[in-house]
Amino acid sequence: MCGGFARIDNWDIHGNDILPSPVRQPDYASCCSQCQTTPECIAFTYSPSSQRCSLKKSMGSGGYSTGDSLTGYYLIPNIPVDARWKQNGVTVAGGHGKGSASNQLDGPEGLFINDDQTMVIADCWNHRIIQWKMGDTNGQVVAGGNGNESRLDQLTRPTDVLIDKETNSLIICDSGNHRVVRWSRHRGTTQGEILIDNIDCFGFAMDDQRYLYISDTGKDEVRRYQIADKNGTIVAGGNGEGTRLNQLNIPTYIFVDQQQTVYVSDNWNYRVMKWNKGAEEGILVAGDQGQGNALTQLGHPNELFVDTLGTIYVAEWGNHRVMRWPKGAKQGTVIVGRNGREEGANQIAFPTALSFDRHGNFYVVDRGNHRIQRFSIE
Template structure:
């Protein structure tokens, strides 16, 4: 991620009013939450106050609610508790324990009853009854409710992120009847009747439903009884004045202006007469007082102050509403002009009200903030912004349906499962046949045979780790109850180990290409003994060198439950490593193939002048085609993944699933083709294979 740093000289004139009394104006309806009346351009202090830290709200707080009596409710996901501050008290006044876990949302009604998500593990939404201090199940769901809301008719809404749908049921029904669809078809998409990973929701007094359609980067309005939504914020809206990246929370004020948590931009935005503008968190993501790091939800108190769950900073931030930001009459003061010197501020008394001044001053402003990032990849096992390289998690995670058996998954998943099994069987056969060939002493006369013997082993390890990776991704996404220890272990180990074997296989094949080019260069002077010695040393050292470039993944790879923004240094280093291991063997094979053809032809043309260079090139290709075929095939197989990896911008793999998945699968085919591209075209290696195979047959009893 790039950062810009500029120094500006700014002349600012502004009026400061210090009032001894704070006046809080708010609209009182039959609602349990605050809907302040703001001025046309309300302003909040850009520097937030940490109201609660990780020791109180736990790791990754997401759900917050503030009632009309200024009681704050926060779901502590780490301890599975609800933390309560009454009347904005400094310390929590109550902590509620229950049978819920990993709650993504909560909602509190006017009578103090708390509705809380318990969908990830127990497939339900629960209600804590204030009168009895007991929990009861009020809705059965298929997954976590990333947004909960109770409207004025006592209808409970649940935003099911993983099922691309919002469902509802009346709390007045005596029986637990099936949920009704409020929005979304259950199939992800960007059409007006579809949603893609919906999160926060809001229902107004007219029963109109607002949905933050996260992966469509928009907010949808579904009028009561309508299945087609209207985009009211985002790039597809009628008045697109702001760009959203995975909006999470949404609230309306008393004047029906929208306030939105713009999660991936780590800010809160709001609408007004002139469209949307940034309100807080406008200085890029971070942990400073004027920054947020992937916020999730927020709520207003009676005075219009904003409380935000600053999720990846593990804290609750309070942003104070600046005075005169409420929609109340304000006496306009007399304005006096002043002439300002370069180094001295001047203050003018301009009204009869004590402590009211007109101030003019000169300040220097240093602004530091991130530019728009391309795309944040990974909602579970990842840690880098897309630069180069896609993992199988990135490609398949949105295609897999949780809690759905493989037979009921999409055709793409079933087809990819079949392809991986075929690839594993083909790779297993290839590795066995290659090992039979290159363990023969005749095949190890030079370093090439030793490289290929090692490659036959690493290819088996690569294809084995590949199928383990595939089924780990599939099964853990299908079975959402998989323990965190299993997820963390697989996240931290499988991908780095797979990369180690894949990169090792690629570099061993590149070593073969280099030695064959050296054979053409040296000719009869080629030292076979030295070649074998270099091969042994290279095979021993190469795994440690590759592992050294991947060790950062074992250290920094973490399991996240949200789309996460990374550390920039890790991102840049990871991109460099991926580029090196992807492009390095590609370039080595390319230049080796060119040298084998043209270098050998040039040497012959110098000795045999009776033929043209073109004729020598043709003859060289005919005589050494087995030396040329392998690097060319490896080169061709590297191109799709290289092209896909270098595509700029945000890669939404689900829109072109087989483009990305095909390139990913093709990148493993070199590990399946050693026998075909190295042994089959070579008379020497085929002879060694037949000898070894016949020897095995003779030793095998009939």
């Protein structure tokens, strides 16, 4: 799987080294070239001052380097525009019917997959965040699960979650309590803390500078926050509900690329919008042909992913499918779904979230069937 490298300044990517010790390379490009021509290299660190090039075949949690400043780079897969996936998915979490047992989910919404392939799931109607290691049959509750009220040890209908690696914590959209909360991942944590209150949050993303982007379905906008900032800055929408290019209508999930471009699932406008950094209006990149199931249409788009080629992948809640829209295309193609919404391996019902791993396999939150499905790239 070919790919491009995303840069994280002053960040030492930990992991299993391919070489027994760092090698000297004259510049970043030479280190990058060596990584790309070395089997299994998915990340590397390079220090210009010492010309140290360290190649990685896995990624650990990462951490700030002491001493010499290292700059880390990790691989983002370039998925070929004609890639195909197996049409029968494999259940990797849930799939035992609707329920609250440790092997069950109830209306899951958001999904985050960590570098070690651990899944963190916003288990919406169980009012909890559950962590699921790949290959396990049971998950572990890591936040909430204590009823659906507003105490700090409780969540109400969480819709999205991500891991903030710098603080080793979960950031959670606690939508029913109109707040964003943070829960430490350290052992013994029993409650969270409020980061932002009085917000109709639904989905969010974090860029490599640790800015947090949050969609607000009540104000039809997306704001960017620094951690501990209560107000934020509008980066998309914010001009009332509507269909104009500077408006949104129930924005749900968002994706932010390395240039801080914001892609928004404009759910009730049945479209995906792209907002460049500093822009006052968005650019239509998918849909906007009304609600329907034609290849030019989107039916309530939810979570989306944009690869390094600019191809958009979007989970369609209303059409029970996942669509691929190449950059500049006027219509998409169905990559999975559209086979009914029962519990078959080739079926998904009301998909809400999706995520890719470094190999190009993707994972879908099959909300209606209370499970997470993995579809392997062919």
